[in-house]
Each structure stands twice: as C-alpha cells, then as structure tokens.
Amino acid sequence: MQKDSKNILIAVRSLATPAEIASALALYDEFNKSSNNEISTLLYFGKSNINPILEQAVTLESYKFYQPRNYPNEIRLKVSDPQADVRSVRWSQDDGEVVIHLEFDRQVSEVTQQNTITKYKFQEIHLVGTTDIGEIENFAEFSKYTEYEKIIPVTLETSTNGGIEQNIDERIKRNAEQYNFVANLWYEGNSSGSVQVQKYNELELKWQDLFTLIQLYPGLNPYITGLGSIWPQTLKFELKDGSILHISADDKLDSKNQVYRSFPGFTVHITLNGEQGNGQNGNLSLIELPTKSLPVTTVTETTSEPENYEPLQPAP
C-alpha cells in the first residue's frame, strides 16, 4: 500500500472531562506541529453538550473536525495487467477539477472505472480517555464508512506522564502569542438574596486559560446550563471547595452572533458565583486574579464605569 500522508483521528468520548479535551487538543497540535503537512489530523467529539464551546474554540484555532458525510470519495478502478504497480502518482486541483497523473511500472492496456464508494480512512485513531471506541458516541453510525488500521488509547495517565502535559504548556504559550480574546470579567455575587453583577474589569482571556483552569481540576464534572444554539449561555464548573464557576455569554453577545464570529474581539463573560455572596472569592486565584473585596453595584446596561470602579489588575 502506498500513501503520501498519514490520516489521524483523535476521538474524544462524549462525556469527556475537561482534562481529556485539553489532552485531545494538545495531541492535535503536537501531530500537526511535527508533521510538515504529512499528517492530516481530525478531531471527533461524540454528540456532547460540550460541543458548542469546543466548536467555538476549534473554529477560532483552525482545528479540523471529523464530519462524515455519505457521498462517494473512493474510486475503484480495474487495471488490465494484474502485475502492474504504480510507479508514481501526481495530483493537482485547479479550476473545479482534480487531475491525477498515474504512471505504471509497465504498459497497461486499459484502466477502467468499476465503482465508487464512501469511505473514510485513518491510519490511527487515538481514543482519549477510554480504551473502548464504543464510548465514542455516534461513532458506530459512521463506522460503516470508516476504516482504521489501529486504535491507540490515550488515557489521562498517559497525558500526565507521557509528555502531553508539556505539550499543553507549549501550546498555551504559543497560542498566547497568537490569540487575543478580550474578555470582560464579571463577578456575580449573591448578596442579601439578590443577584448583583458588577462589571469589573477587562482583561485578556485565552481559551487556553480556560483549559488550564480546567486542567487544575481534572476530577470535576463540568456541566452546562442554558445552551444556546451555538454558544452556551452559561458554563458551570463545580470547584473543589464547593463553589461554582460560571462561564457565560451575555445577552448582547447572543443577539449579535456576528460579533463573536468576527474574530477577534468577541467578549466572554465569566461570572463567579460565590457561596458567600459578596463577589469576594478565593476561586479567583484559579485564574491568578487577586482576591480582594469588591464593591457591589446593581448591574445596568451602560458603558460608563460605576463611581466606585476600581480596576482589577491581572496577577504578574
């Protein structure tokens, strides 16, 4: 069998933990970083509630999804000389046509078309967080189109001890230089039984910050509430101390999807719902923000800053 590239699928189980997702993305980057374009890598996530936020992330970072579609993509030909081998294949695509130049190692009187089929081929499928491809939701639906040579399980232990963690760190470092998401940081307190929101500060937030945050709590179960069609209204994480971290899009963002699609410059609001209700919460340290007492102001739709506005500076 001759190939001029290697196709790899990184499959993530439907109920993947954030750490598994981060590992999958790190694997993806690692393959593509070292491939010199000889490796084609695709990501596949089972149908999961976490998809929308991931889709957003991978779209912005040019990750490619595995999107099986049922149409012919393999052409089967009959070669008149069964002993003939292919000496070279060159192909190009231009002006709505793909042209393949075939050179056999001998004379071949006829090459004729037999049929066309639908097939997806991977040399490797890396299963993240499981050794059972059956845990990849919906994969069976596509399996009739999909061929693979071997499955390589990627467990969390592998990701921790096998150098993947370093890859993540490298990816974060690299991406930090490439992406510039501006996020508005909000605190959502629960003071005196009423929800109060304070627009507090603006700072740069990268998706990798989020994944870093998630990685710090690999044992937690994230859950999402109020999903929008393509963007979660609120993403909640239960932290170890029992508090809840919300990551949510605001109404303005939902009503102007175009805004967040036009990279860069969309805003992500992080709301921290502290148990004590005053917005002062140790969980802030998770993203290395200083903890301090915050003034509480009822939220208003205004761009002006409250009188008692006090900028919060990111930790050095």
Next chain:
Amino acid sequence: MALPNATNPLILIPRNVAVHEILAIAAVYSNFREQAKNVRIALNSDSQVEEALKAVIPNVSILNKIEPSHYQISLATDDAVVENVEWEVSEGKLNMYFQVGTGELNTKSLKINKTGSEFDHIIVVARNNLDDFGEIGTSLKQLKSTLKFYGVGVDLNLEDKFVFDSTYFDTLDTLAEQVLTSFENSELKRPTANYLLASVLNQTQDFKIEVKNSELFISMKKLFDSGASIGAARELINKLIQN
C-alpha cells in the same frame, strides 16, 4: 541536432521497410545500446522483418504493440476541496481515495485518458507519417500524449499533437549519412559502423548509382576509421536478404 539523450528510447520499424533502412535502424539501435540505454524496437506483429532483425542484431528487444503506461484521471470537484489523494494497487485493482475537506466530489464526471508510454523518446527513421507504421503508429496516435518524437533522416512534422524534433540534411545522398550525422560527436563503435557501411552499400548498390555529394566519402572514411569492414557489411546484408 543530435539524437536525444533518451533513457528509454523506442525505434519504430515502418511497413514495407527497405533493407538499407533496416540497417540504418540497426545502427541507431546499436548506438543507443552502446550507451547503455534501454532501447527497444517496435514493429507490427504481422511484419516479416522480425526474424531479419533478430538475424542481424543479437538479443534485440522487440515489441509488437505499444500500450500506455501513463494515465490521466480527472473529475470535477465543483466547490469541493481535495486535501489529499491516496492510492492502493493490488492484483489489478487500483483504489483512489480522496480526502475531501469540504464539498463533494462529482464522481460521475470521472474521465480516464491514456497519456503516455514508458518511452521517453520515439525514434522514427526515414518516415514522416505515423500511418507508415501500421498498428504501432495508430496506437501512438491514440495517446493523448506527452510523447516526444525524434526523426532521423526525415524532416519530421507531427503538427501540434506531439513534441518532435529531427535530424535531416537534404544534401546527403544516403540514409546512413543522415544517421551518422545524428550521432554527432558520440563515439562510433565497430558494430554500429558496420551497420552503416552495410546500409550505404545496399542503398548505393555498391556505388553503382550516382553519388551527388562528396560528403558520402567523408562518412565512409569515418566508418572505416571506426573499424567497419566490407566483409562484415556484406555479411549483414546477406543475413537480411536471406531472412
């Protein structure tokens, strides 16, 4: 112009080939083989020349038909983006797998064209029309091709269908001189010189027909200087005539 520096040349034998033409072709074949080229001769399967060729050229490599080794496969992609093409060939089956990024392939638009042969140059001697080569010529014309033709002793003109070039001097009396000229500065060895000398003797009927140009005698000197002999040349002619 000199004979091309071909790696896999193919020399065509025309229908109704004359003895002096066979000898001239044998000289071209011999010259290529002396340069360690993978040279072959093609002639129609119904030709009676094959035995004669085998008689005068030891271990000659002869083909009775020419089939393509190069194919072009094309299909419309419309808006589809092909990211990669893989292939797998075994036991007469060739599967071509298209990795498509977006869109769909239009597989119904598939076209398969024969585009070339394993030969990098086709050598024709003394004939200007592919129709003179029977089925061999017909099969060559069917190749939508990148084939390169080279004519020796003929001002080749294949119009736009093929790439071609040739060596031809209308002042020369014999085909052997045309062949010798096409060798240009390559070393002339004895077997090749004998073929050319035999060709000259046969075409001029041992110089009984009028020779118009003294260049022939200069060529004869080159042949003798390269080791050709009248005896060896006559032996080649006799072998051909007997076959």
